[in-house]
Amino acid sequence: MFLFFLFSTGLFAQSNLKVQTAIPIDSIRLSDPFILADKNTQTYYMTGTGGKLWKSKDLKLWDGPFTVVETDPDSWMGKRPMIWAAEIHQFKDKYYYFATFTNREVIIDTVKGNKIERRASHILVSDSPEGPYKPMEDKTYLPADKPTLDGTFWIDKDNKPYMVYCYEWLQNWDGTIEKIQLKPDLSGSIGEGELLFKASDSPWSKERTEDGKIKPNKVTDGPFLFETQTGKLGMIWTSWVFG
Template structure:
């Protein structure tokens, strides 16, 4: 069990800004800095909201801090924006993973995974679940809404994102933790109209084992699909094709793939592409359109610094004009 927990920490829990793990490190107050280049920021699961009203890019991710930029080249931050309830199941200092910001009907919503290390489930696993906070502003503060939980308390969930399907209803997509079920999932659950909770049961969209490209070794040395599902992100191409980015591993290399829905809805069936969509050592990507109309992918990669592995946000050009997404060149300095 200890080895599994260590492996999971390597897979998904790297903290932003090059701090070691732990609640105190993640929640520690940090001075706000100005004019920081993107590749100087240490950040897992980078998510960028291009906010039209303020003409500002807002970036968040694991650690839950917020960075701001007018040009994608220089950033200011980190700011603390999540205001959780210390009396809730999260406890006084929850860890925050893979935070996302979504503008919807005049409000801004903070989708994230919260971990309470003091609460243990079966086999010593820490309680971890997706939850949504709300604000009137993109830079927060973000506060809880009505429902205390969005998903079953005994179900380890992570990497929530938002998609409004062809039925006009908003859904939360999330992963069920592979450490708990042995085969990670991507699932959907309907949100209440004001996002204050969920309604109805969750539905399975696909399993980690559906992947033709991810790999790991069985105990006997044979190959099998990797157990990890990580970072789902739904998109629609300009031709109307519905797709989903998601991340797993090829042995010890973090890798991102893509699947496409045959029905054009979240219900699928989801057909996995045979090969990864991005180069090796990149994962947990999302898409956003810049104020000048370019489609970019925000994603992180691993880099060794002074004997430690850190995660660094990167940007790629993307072409969505056809039925399938095409990832182009990596860009630097916002260009």
């Protein structure tokens, strides 16, 4: 089971902090938070952008931040990758860390004057929700020349695992949400990604041009899937509206 929500203000940012105890939830500043409610340990585990971990027994007071991610400095991620929008998912007898990693020292493309850094959704694994989370078999899950982000986890009705992610608008200028099938142990991907929809397909996501006209927006961010009480598959995702 998992919960996720956004805290926009607070006293305790994650960087350069020692581990502390009994920190009130409204004193933590964390972007893109995700909370795993772990039945095995009867504990809530919270992570997000920055790649740190907080834990709590009641969702009110938290201990942290703990360092739990161990990437390979010789991999495409480099020595100190940025970590965005991390999620923790329990699957079978393991815990999986879905996150967006960026190596700012590698430029894969330049589009409309913007340098596109090496960025991709990736998965790490641990035997414990408290980590450490380490790389698995596949060095990459998605194409190296394609910036992707905000990968999340879904198990379909046929019990096949998938990662659902965004293809970043900075390169294609009409961001997409896509899916790719994962290996049974999530150690890599199978086949190629499949398009689910484009940002411009949305009837509500709009932006205003410099001359005041309204047109479809180009940003896709933060997909998250869920099943409704009527058995339908739903998704929440982020863009913006101007106008």
